[in-house]
Amino acid sequence: MNSPTTIKKALSDAANTLLNSDSPNLDSEVLLAHVLNKRRSHFRAWPEKMLSANDHNSFTQLIEKRLAGTPIAYLIGEREFWSRPFKVSADVLIPRPDTELLIEVVLQKFKSPHPITFMDMGTGSGVIGITLALELSNARITATDSSSAALGIAQENAFQLNAKNVEFINSNWFSNIPNQTFDLIVSNPPYICSNDPHLHEGDVRFEPPSALIAKHSGLQDFEVIAAKAPHFLKPDGILLFEHGYQQGEQVQSLLESSGFKAIEQFQDIQGHTRATLGIKS
Numbered sequence: 001m002n003s004p005t006t007i008k009k010a011l012s013d014a015a016n017t018l019l020n021s022d023s024p025n026l027d028s029e030v031l032l033a034h035v036l037n038k039r040r041s042h043f044r045a046w047p048e049k050m051l052s053a054n055d056h057n058s059f060t061q062l063i064e065k066r067l068a069g070t071p072i073a074y075l076i077g078e079r080e081f082w083s084r085p086f087k088v089s090a091d092v093l094i095p096r097p098d099t100e101l102l103i104e105v106v107l108q109k110f111k112s113p114h115p116i117t118f119m120d121m122g123t124g125s126g127v128i129g130i131t132l133a134l135e136l137s138n139a140r141i142t143a144t145d146s147s148s149a150a151l152g153i154a155q156e157n158a159f160q161l162n163a164k165n166v167e168f169i170n171s172n173w174f175s176n177i178p179n180q181t182f183d184l185i186v187s188n189p190p191y192i193c194s195n196d197p198h199l200h201e202g203d204v205r206f207e208p209p210s211a212l213i214a215k216h217s218g219l220q221d222f223e224v225i226a227a228k229a230p231h232f233l234k235p236d237g238i239l240l241f242e243h244g245y246q247q248g249e250q251v252q253s254l255l256e257s258s259g260f261k262a263i264e265q266f267q268d269i270q271g272h273t274r275a276t277l278g279i280k281s
Helices: 007-017 024-036 041-045 053-067 072-076 097-109 127-135 148-160 202-206 220-232 248-257
Strands: 078-081 084-087 116-121 139-145 166-170 182-187 233-242 260-267 273-280
Touching: 007 024, 007 041, 007 053, 024 041, 024 053, 024 072, 053 072, 072 078, 084 127, 084 148, 097 127, 097 182, 097 233, 097 260, 097 273, 116 127, 127 139, 127 148, 127 166, 139 148, 148 166, 182 220, 220 233, 220 248, 220 273, 248 260, 248 273
Parallel strands: 116 139, 116 182, 139 166, 182 233
Antiparallel strands: 078 084, 233 273, 260 273
């Protein structure tokens, strides 16, 4: 059991321990804020406040897990997306800022007050479908995932964020989807090759491989979705993908060969093409 110590010293010791982190001070503050259920500003106001031995012990255990590489989001069970807190676990991918590009594109394309229907395929923690449901009150969202554990997390997030216009379906892509059509199908599917060296680096090491890795050089799930999506889209319905920053040309060609028209591509904040859209022909 650790001895009582001050907030300032506990944070300093932790930051000096996290030599493998790009942001040791931030990591330490976030983890201690989680243990104490306080905002980080509390530490600047009360640096000499004593930590109890129990709190110090809990904090030390989290620091040890972080030192081993466990992502912050999994340690605190939460990640922010579109300025909202989403519960996460090792059953789902950690939401990333790049995925907010999909939200921006959809909000740009769907400004009509008329009722609209969306499907979020491979919803994971639900960040895409739930965010769209909350931003567009006239939308009805169907969110799908093949993982029942992931769907459980997504359903908890919908409840906590009061997103009532979302339906969840356990489905391996289109296998369990009722015969209906949508104005939009959006997906951030697995798109990493199994031999990609990034799979052995950083947070990705701890994320579910089934949500990351795809065959055919990372394109298999794009192929499956693009081939079947026209049957589930209304006339002029939109299919929108997030993909790897080097896959833009391949995804564009895939959509064109699947009969989609008016292909558009969108760049992330670093200038990389990270999303591609096609309209049902």
